[in-house]
Amino acid sequence: MTTQKPAASETGDPLLLTPGPLTTSASVKQAMVHDWGSRDAGFLAINKMVLDKVVELAGAQGSHVTVPVQGSGTFAVEAMITSFVPKAGKLLVLINGAYGQRALKIAQIAGRAAASLETPEDTPPDLAQLEKVLSDDKTISHVFAVHCETTSGILNPIAEVAAIVAKHGRRLLVDSMSAFGALEIDARKIYYDALAASSNKCLEGVPGLGFVVCRNTALAECKGNATTLVLDLFDQAEGFARTGQYRFTPPIHVIVALGKAIEEHAAEGGVAGRGKRYRNNAKVLIDGMRAMGFQTLLPNDLQAPIIVTFHMPTDPKFVFQRFYDGLKDRGYVIYPGKLTVADSFRMGCIGRLYPEHMKGALAAVREVLDELRVSNGGPALAAE
Numbered sequence: 001m002t003t004q005k006p007a008a009s010e011t012g013d014p015l016l017l018t019p020g021p022l023t024t025s026a027s028v029k030q031a032m033v034h035d036w037g038s039r040d041a042g043f044l045a046i047n048k049m050v051l052d053k054v055v056e057l058a059g060a061q062g063s064h065v066t067v068p069v070q071g072s073g074t075f076a077v078e079a080m081i082t083s084f085v086p087k088a089g090k091l092l093v094l095i096n097g098a099y100g101q102r103a104l105k106i107a108q109i110a111g112r113a114a115a116s117l118e119t120p121e122d123t124p125p126d127l128a129q130l131e132k133v134l135s136d137d138k139t140i141s142h143v144f145a146v147h148c149e150t151t152s153g154i155l156n157p158i159a160e161v162a163a164i165v166a167k168h169g170r171r172l173l174v175d176s177m178s179a180f181g182a183l184e185i186d187a188r189k190i191y192y193d194a195l196a197a198s199s200n201k202c203l204e205g206v207p208g209l210g211f212v213v214c215r216n217t218a219l220a221e222c223k224g225n226a227t228t229l230v231l232d233l234f235d236q237a238e239g240f241a242r243t244g245q246y247r248f249t250p251p252i253h254v255i256v257a258l259g260k261a262i263e264e265h266a267a268e269g270g271v272a273g274r275g276k277r278y279r280n281n282a283k284v285l286i287d288g289m290r291a292m293g294f295q296t297l298l299p300n301d302l303q304a305p306i307i308v309t310f311h312m313p314t315d316p317k318f319v320f321q322r323f324y325d326g327l328k329d330r331g332y333v334i335y336p337g338k339l340t341v342a343d344s345f346r347m348g349c350i351g352r353l354y355p356e357h358m359k360g361a362l363a364a365v366r367e368v369l370d371e372l373r374v375s376n377g378g379p380a381l382a383a384e
């Protein structure tokens with residue numbers, strides 16, 4: 001029986017402790033209760049503000065342009081890979097989770113030559129091996145790296161990867177989907193040709209818009225690379241330069257909500273302020289879960305404050321579906337793991353969540369464990 005009052009967002013919905021889509025503010029949702037034409041000057045002004053602000057958040061004014069892509073984050077990743085890697089190019093994908101795997105699949109489907117450098121899901125890319133592969137294989141033109149691999153929550157060493165790729169004269173494509181807006185990635189310090197992210201993760205907008213921050217000089221070389229009409233970043237950018245408009249129907253409500261979300265991001269102190277709240281969330285969550293015996297997959301120094309992977313308790317009385325349902329009844333939605341290295345589940349720290357929400361989630365975890373008669377969340381103490 002539920003004793004704790006169900007937790008809820010400002011609009012009464014369960015809180016999403018997930019990798020996205022996420023809990024958004026009431027004001028972000030409220031921004032969507034209007035209709036605009038796709039050529040409406042008010043909408044186009046908001047859209048331009050959004051694209052300009054994204055470049056600013058990237059520290060990329062003057063060097064890069066934001067090219068939006070209708071769709072989820074993967075649409076932006078696919079647009080980035082297929083627009084930037086020429087047909088005669090070759091992509092090296094650094095893999096330590098599902099999003100790296102997905103990028104490799106995108107390259108293969110598009111008929112691009114591709115290679116991968118894989119490490120286990122709890123292990124950062126092997127930088128010495130990266131050096132060696134780039135020295136040995138001169139046909140590699142581009143390297144793809146994931147900033148925070150949301151599969152495990154690991155923070156990959158993107159600055160070190162960027163430095164190696166630049167030293168070898170190759171081009172870097174970054175998937176910063178689950179980090180952008182909360183973890184600094186400054187284009188003045190980290191050299192990349194393109195970086196993909198989306199509306200519905202750390203910027204706390206609603207899902208429906210991906211975007212790619214593109215180096216102007218690199219984008220200028222992308223004409224004719226694309227393998228699809230809709231995901232052609234060169235063409236999309238040219239359309240904006242010519243008309244200020246999308247080539248095809250834009251997700252107007254999503255973009256207007258993202259405009260509001262970016263205002264709220266600025267009010268919170270930008271990337272530093274957003275990152276600080278998420279770090280607090282992650283600390284409360286990890287400390288509290290460890291106090292109940294749960295073990296994190298990652299050591300603290302590899303853990304990004306985005307989403308945390310916990311080992312599944314080994315007590316036979318722990319049944320994940322009942323744990324999940326018990327938390328859902330109390331207003332907290334968690335996420336199953338999708339690791340190959342360990343049986344696990346995940347709890348997110350991002351979205352419109354504050355440390356008090358994490359404390360509420362911990363109290364709910366305690367209640368559900370009691371209900372299941374599981375005294376310890378750890379892998380070691382199966383018997384009581």
Ligand SMILES: *Cc1c(COP(=O)(O)O)cnc(C)c1O
Nearest residue numbers: 072073074099148150175177178
């Ligand atoms: C969320 C995410 C994506 C995009 O996923 P969608 O479901 O298409 O939005 C890509 N890469 C990473 C690392 C992500 O966390």
